[in-house]
Amino acid sequence: MAKTLTPATTGYMNNGGLVQYGSNNTSDSWDVVSVSKPSSPWRLNIQGDLPDSSTTPSMSVSFFEGTIPLFSAVGTWQVQGQSSANAVKKNWKLKLKNSNTGNKLAVKIGDWLSMTSITLKAYGDERTLIRDSLTTEIWRQFHSYPDGHLAPTESYQYFDSTDLGVHTSALFSTAGFPVEVYQNGNFLGLYVLRTSADNPDYLMDETNNQHLLIQPQHGGNVWGELQSLDITQFTVQSPALKGYNDQDDISKTFPDTYAACNRFIVWASNCNAGTIDIRKTYSDYVDLNSVIDYIILCELAGSFDSMTNNFMLGSWNATSTSGVWYFWPYDEDETWGLVWGNTGSQSDAKNVGWVTINDGNPAQQDPGFFRAVHKNFRPEIRARWRELRDTGFISSMNINKIIKNQADMINPDMMVQDIAVWPLNIGTGSPSDIQLPNKWSVGYIQNYAKERIEWLDEQWGY
Template identity: 50%
Template sequence: MADLAKQPTTGFVNNGSLVQYGNDNTAGDWDYIVISKPNRPWRVSIRGDIPTSKDGVDMSVSVFEGTIPLFSSTGTWKLQGQTSLNATKKNFKIKFRNVETGKKLKVKIGDWTPLNGLVLKGYAADRTLLRDTITTEIWRNLHRDEKGYLAPESAYSYYDRDNLGMRTSVLFSTAGFPCELYHDGEFLGMYIIRSDNDNDQYLIDSSNPGHFLAQPDHANTFWTDGNYNPPEWEINSPDPNTDDSVSFLKRFLRWSSDCIAGRVNMKETYREYIDLECFIDYILLCEVCFSPDSLVNNFMLCSWNATSVSGVMYIYPYDEDQTFGIVDRYLSARDTDPFKMGWVTKRDRMFDRQDPIFFETIHNSFTPEIRARWRYLRDTGKISAETFNRIIKDTTDLINPDMMRKDLELWAMDADVGIGNGKVISDDGKKWSVSFIMNFAKRRIQWLDQQFKYYN
């Protein structure tokens, strides 16, 4: 680890503050640094006590692409995620600090918006590390319109006066890539560096009462009872202590429950409440990636014109590690057959005990529209086995097979993952392979082709 005390002056220096190139370029007051997306495996080397809670502890970190230093920093790291607290292989969140100024240090990776830190996901429920990353990338690929937008154009143009609209690459979910994590020089495991899931990723201005962003957290019955239960929601914007966000959410939940109960006609009223194409795409994502854990949890609700009496809701995926055959209970690899599993967004089997009744109501109200959207996504190749395999390969190319083997040696495949025994949910690891995911995706597409009567 580099000496943290010295101030660099010339040349290429990695001193525990910032990596710098060029003569007499101290860059001591830089508040963010820019790094290309990786072409080789990243290595993150941390020195300091390993955190045991969500309270941050001091550390220093150096980041490498292969053997080439990218930057070094001081800061804090802590445990990340509710499930991780009970897992053997923890998730971590790193916050960077400029050692010279003591100020926060942001890192911009490729076209990502600048991050306040890095989230390191261990994905004990999915030892391939692939499912979350590829599912959100599949989402962006299928939902992106002809201009490359993932939200209404007004959400982008809102920032034209601020930065001339230079926000075209915001993720509208998370993204990630693999890294090797080291602690005090010892290999700590394979992880995914994942982007933050904050307001910036959704073009949300929290000072604007019309900008709404929230997610359900261990929620249960809000679709059917239409009730807003504060402990079940994390509201990012606007301030959850104001009436603005709560009133808008209550309006949406009342409408959804009224549609389910038949008190309101969804087809006649949807334009005032939801962006239909966004919700249809979300349904198709849950189906093609098989995501039963994303029906009353693990999604973001978003709006840019929210009021207590009007506003259109959009939906975006989040935390998609339980996809492509991973469910929160035992189901053998043999029984995890896309031709046997049935619908995720209908009340067929309810694998993760999450009620899909709202999405089933959309199915029943908009069957022709859903079928037409599937045909478009298949005709354009946005959904195909070849497209999915390319997305998978883009991630696996950044994983050294030898280091994955070491990860499996270090963290036993039957380790407690916080949602049950890893040996159980993976059927003794049979679901933890690239080939399983690729074959599952191919057969799931074939099954959905049959349901939607798509014959190319």
């Protein structure tokens, strides 16, 4: 006897459109939701008190694309990022839960991996909201050439036994798109909804002690001539170290992890000092293609804040005596002409000089290990630059296309409101000399890219 089906239920969305919910709908109990990447601007409506640097108030949030509701959640929110704590327009992190089940709510946006928290970047020093996502997208495009992967095949295959290796969209950096944010019914501002750079996006198994993922934290002596690693200049993201904090004496509490990190950093520092022959030893320590592509990205984008800060350093086979390490970009908002300590035309594309050599630029972090690679592997860098120019990954046309995709998510009317709420002369958490409205424009970034490519073509002989 045929089973009688329960009729589907129907209802109305806020915009008046008819929607069919389906029979026996249980979506309010789902702890994982998937939504498409936006084709029109998103709006987040948050209800709750605004956090400060020491509070994490409760909130509820509803996500809309245009006027179409996507999903809602509850949870807490807090200030996100080190520099943001001193900024007027702060970054936020929303930690989401399903209001019915009380469980963490995982959100998968397009091909991104699922996230249980939502990061909203204010970019007080980069008001176009374009530079960070532009830079990492360019890197993903050219670093995946020619085989289509951002990492070795075996790092993807590591997960075959658990989920058949469906991690092909791991970003190995961050990605984002602009969103409009309201708090308690009032316009809070334009932000970039950005991925969280969690361990899965680096194919890291945090239970595996050989899966190392570390990040320098404004380290002043990251590349000094070290006899042992000062781990307090880094954050250890993988493996998971129970009870660990950045100030612990990790060499005593987690000696294997410390020794694996120490092996690479000491080698890289001695390459910088010239006490080790980098060309004879590199293959035992670092993936050369990884560091060359990172150098090319930093030179192209003028990423001066990424020499002793704002990169991820990882390995899947790190021990105290072996292991190959990889470099990945992170936090690329101070790029394309925004340079601490450099004002006016000094930081323009053809005036700012080398990022990874340090030729006297006063804004420069010490490029250390990157300088050693740049000087010793210049033929390989020039060959890779030529390859990426020939394929068109590095070109004004491609960069302008990426910029357009990002800018299309911003309603110009909302940018006017954002500037009204957060004027261009307010404190941003950066030195006052970086607050240069003439550099806060899409046209400036496009022209910077064109002139920077021309300058690098001259230097590398393309």
